[in-house]
Amino acid sequence: MATGTDQVVGLGLVAVSLIIFLYYTAWVILLPFIDSQHVIHKYFLPRAYAVAIPLAAGLLLLLFVGVFITYVMLKNQKGTKKAQ
Template identity: 75%
Template sequence: MAMGTDQVVGLSLIVVSLIIFTYYATWVILLPFIDSQHVIHKYFLPQPMLLPSPVAAGLLLLLFVGLFIIYVILKNQKVIKKAQ
């Protein structure tokens, strides 16, 4: 059973990934149809960063998910050892 902090960390990982997905989808799908002089363009990275930025974000997300899984596994092993 997940503890309170585990649930908060898991929920924060979901929220961060949703924010990244929304940002990238807006950048890729909507931004090409908006005039390049529009003020919204200053909130997004330049077009040449289209490929490297999601790769970096994906790697960071996988790193944090992996660290979270390792943390939960080690925490559960400590609980099992205390019960014995």
């Protein structure tokens, strides 16, 4: 059963994820239909970053997953050698 702290942290993560999703959706889907001189454009990065940021985040995620898997495999391999 989740404690109160776990629930607050989970709610915070969901809220941050929702804010990022809404911002990115407005940036990529809605902003191209708004006049480029409109004041709302100053709150968003240039559209080139709409591809670069998720690409960089995905590559970093793959890097961290690869490093974690390598670490676990090497740790298990060392543990197997000690058991013999």
